[in-house]
Amino acid sequence: MAITPSTCCYCGVGCGVLIHSDGARVTGVEGDPAHPANHGRLCSKGLALADSCASQSGRALHPELRLTRDAARRRVDWDSALDTVAERLADVxxxxxxxxxxxxxxxxxxxxxxxxxxxxxxxxxxxxxxDTNSRLCMSSAVSGYKLALGADGPPTCYQDLDLADCVLLAGSNMAYAHPVLFRRLEAAKAARPDRKWIVVDPRRTDTAALADLHLQIQPGSDVALFNGMLHHLIWEGLIDESYIAAHTEGFDALKRLLRDYAPRQAAGLCGIAEADLTAAAEWFGRSPASLSLYCMGLNQSSHGTAKNLALINLHLAAGQIGRPGAGPFSLTGQPNAMGGRExxxxxxxxxxxxxxxxxxxxxxxxxxxxxxxxxxxxxxxxxxxxxxxxxxxxxxxxxxxxxxxxxxxxxxxxxxxxxxxxxxxxxxxxxxxxxxxxxxxxxxxxxxxxxxxxxxxxxxxxxxxxxxxxxxxxxxxxxxxxxxxxxxxxxxxxxxxxxxxxxxxxEPAAVFAEHAALTAGRDLDLSGLSHARLERDGPQQWPFPAGAAAGQARRYQDGRFATANGRALFHSTPYRPPADAVNAHYPFRLLTGRLRDQWHGMSRSGRVARLFSHAPEPTLDMHPADAARRGLQAGELVKVESRRGGLVLPLALCEDLPGGCVFAAMHWSGQHLDSGGVNQACSPAVDPQSFQPELKHAAVRVERA
Ligand code: SF4
CATH class of the missing domain: 3.40.50.740 (Rossmann fold)
Incomplete structure (x- = not known):
């Protein structure tokens, strides 16, 4: 039996695991107590890794080719497959x-x-x-960081979850999407219950259920919320004038825009109480250290870059960045979206x-x-x-x-x-x-x-x-x-x-060395790392230049950013509604998201029976009052249809959704579902700066199937 340290293949938390194997088969997977990302903890998906390895159903085992579209693919040897691929590419x-x-x-x-x-x-x-599926995942966060701070990548680290006095979670059901980090946040809250949690989400998710303040905003109205919060901070003198003067540019232009976002107006656009908006601003502005955690709810939007920038504006204006427990922190969806960008x-x-x-x-x-x-x-x-x-x-x-x-x-x-x-x-x-x-x-x-x-x-x-x-x-x-x-x-x-x-x-070690050398002198300089160093010293954070003894946990601590003149940039971010407008024909807003125990299109997690115990089948979730108005019953099949296409799902009643919104999970598709996945209905409208599509919002109608 052998034990091989590795990293979980699912989400961007990047938990360390120990793989038990007999040389031919994976016999078990447990959390690695020595890994700094998870200290031995795993979520349900990580704990089921051995089962997903044991299931070899559906695996591609041999190269296959077809020479014409109407022919079936047939098994070929590797040389034939590789030669054909190269010849066809060269021909094109x-x-x-x-x-x-x-x-x-x-x-x-x-x-x-x-x-x-x-x-x-x-x-x-x-x-x-x-391009990659990271375009569907993190590209608005990338645009936000680059435009505001001068370079891609979060300025923060996991230790900031323990140190923050106020945590603003926006567009993230962290309890499902990043469970091990969420447990860390819960432990920090248990140790210091006076810490404030604000959750911004149209749905009352498991994450929102634990918040001190849940801002159940209208889908896509995040920019109005952040602008309104910053207006309040300015009005109440809660901004850090000396930080703004020393380390930033563009604040005066932003202030002019923010005149249109008085808390009452902004709260109206968001569909929340003005007092809740100002309470969130007060907690964010008055806390010694405020941390924001955000994910696809901000990124998968036709104005995802503006959502990221408006949130970063808050941090820069309040001086809530570059300090322990403070800063904007995008939670990476996939396990290596960051490495791909590197x-x-x-x-x-x-x-x-x-x-x-x-x-x-x-x-x-x-x-x-x-x-x-x-x-x-x-x-x-x-x-x-x-x-x-x-x-x-x-x-x-x-x-x-x-x-x-x-x-x-x-x-x-x-x-x-x-x-x-x-x-x-x-x-x-x-x-x-x-x-x-x-x-x-x-x-x-x-x-x-x-x-x-x-x-x-x-x-x-x-x-x-x-x-x-x-x-x-x-x-x-x-x-x-x-x-x-x-x-x-x-x-x-x-x-x-x-x-x-x-x-x-x-060989992987040689490729890593070539990559690391190319980063020398850049903001992400990791030229001090190698496979050998990682073997010796364990996982490391970048920047990690040659000669460094350790990586850097936080960036911009000296107030110098990665822009040409070292100053961070405020951006004026007017609120714009989602691209797909609701009307009498398409009166519902379709929201999409993940479930706790499944991953993406389920090509791996969908092979483990016990991962279906949390949610055995796809559903379309709807508020009971909306269902009653349409005479729809829980469990009956409904057709949810946008301007592009639709699918048939069983209806589930859900009081955690606001009226006028329906929700479907992203995981099921044609492989598991006769009528195809929910993305058939989703909008291809993209953010003009990040080119990320608006997977989180589509106008739909819902009818009995
Ligand atoms: Fe894997 Fe993410 Fe779960 Fe950690 S939190 S075990 S990385 S899926």
Whole structure:
């Protein structure tokens, strides 16, 4: 028997685990008491990891290919699959140029895998068309940090949960989405019950049920709330004038905008009592240390960047940043969305937080990779929604989908499915062969899953942890990085036969070293880290420059930000309603979210029977008064339908929802549900700065099915 330390593969808390195995099978998983993220705690999903490893149902075991769309895929050997993928990509590039190819990857890839895919797309193919499902998850938080503080990444750490005197949770059902951190928050509250909890959420979630103050705002009205709170802070003299003068810019312009957000007006826009808004502002402004924790409720919005900026405005104005227990803290949805951004694995950025539009940045990356600087495109790539639009329109001909299930997770699913049907060539690289997207694959490349491959991930507090292989992958499945490198080597022989290989040493430790060297001198400098250092000293936070003894728990403690002049920037953030307007035909607001025991499209968690005990089937939740008005009964089937499409679900009555809103979980899809997932109804409207779609709000009607 062996015990292998690793990191949970689900959410961005990044809990350490100990994998028990007999060399062939995972026999058990327990929390790692030595890991600083969780100190041995695991949630229901983490505790079921061994069961999900034991279930090999649905695994992709062999490469498969089909040569024409009307043929069935057939099993092939790896050489045939890799040669064909490389030849088809090279053919598209020769006929239509590099931007006719796209990679759509995942915040669940390991950092080393991500690095190789980014290098392959930007350094070999010469296109920035690599985006990931992190676009659906954290991109508004990224835009907010960059615009306000000058660089991506939270300034805070998990210890701040213990130290904050006031905690503002906005758009986060942390009790379900980040359970181990929520337990830590509960323990801090139990130790000091005078600490204030404010929860901002249209639903009375399990998180909201424990709040001192629950602001049950109208969906999408967060900006009005934060603007109203800041108006009150200014009026009551609760801002930190000396911090604003010394460390920020743009406050006067923001003050002019805030004249329109007096607490009564702002509370009216939010649909809450003025006294509740001012109480929240008082607690936030008067507490020695105020921390905000936020997630998809802010990010998955057609004005998600403004929501993030309005919240950061509050912190900057009150001087609630750069101190223990204070600051804006985005909770990462996926286990490695942060690591993906570190390596630049998205369509709108380059490695190590560099910018595509900056010629110096392109030259630095090109030099590191040993390719001509003109190889790196100065054209931004296509973010997720635009990528699939381009696929449908025929501007992108071939797509390589890695470790994600866009035929379930994109909004307006019918468009996504049409895009995949329209493509010339669809490559799906996944551990599972029975996902909605795998059904669309021309080439299916079987990938190793959690517990079967080596690398690192970065959690919500910028902490890098090792992920380790405890058992070999089943069948002929291979690590994602191995597949990327093998295709890369074949493709470069076709495109640049005389050039040195970009994929010489692709072992995870060597790839991490190459990535770390590229961060030297940048805001996220982690050039002092290596696999060997992580083995010796355990998980570490960045920045961690070469020569450092330890990583940095908090950023901006000296009041110097990552902007060109070191000052943080206030942004004027007018309130705008959600894109999809309710009217007489579509009178309900559909809210979507996660359940406690399931993960994303359930390709892993859906194979563990006991994870269905909390919620055995999907439902459409509706307030009893709304149901009574329509003569609907609990348990009967209803059709929920937006301007784009709909699905049939059993109705559940729920007093925790406000009238006029319905709720459905995101997890079920065509694999588990005859009528397809809730994203069929969701809106593809995107935030203009982050390009993140508004998955949290759609106008719908509900009728008896
Ligand atoms: Fe895994 Fe997140 Fe649960 Fe921790 S809180 S065990 S990282 S799912």
């Amino acid at each position: 590039i020769r006929r239509h140029g590099p931007d006719a190819v796209a990679v759509y990857a995942s915040g669940q890839l390991l950092t080393e895998d991500y690095y190789l895919f980014n290098k392959l797309t930007k350094g070999l193919i010469g296109s920035n068309n690599i 390596v630049g694995g998205m369509a709108t950025m380059l490695a190590a937080h560099r910018d595509i539009a900056n010629p110096q940045h392109r030259a630095e990356v090109a030099a590191h990779w040993g390719v001509p600087p003109e190889r790196l495109s100065d054209r931004p790539g296509l973010p997720a929604i635009a990528l699939f639009d381009a696929l449908k329109a025929g501007r992108v001909k071939a797509v390589w989908i890695v470790c994600t299930n866009p035929a379930h997770s994109l909004p307006d699913l019918e468009q996504a499915r049409q895009a995949l049907a329209q493509a010339e060539f669809v490559i799906v690289q996944d551990a599972y062969a029975d996902t909605d997207t795998a059904a669309c694959a021309d080439a299916l490349l079987p990938a190793a899953s959690w517990g079967e491959k080596e690398g690192t991930v970065t959690n919500s507090e910028r902490r890098i942890s090792r992920v380790r292989a405890a058992v070999p992958p089943p069948g002929e499945a291979r690590a994602d990085g191995w597949i990327a490198a093998e295709v890369g080597r074949r493709l470069e022989r076709l495109l640049y036969p005389d050039a040195p290989s970009l994929f010489q040493d692709c």
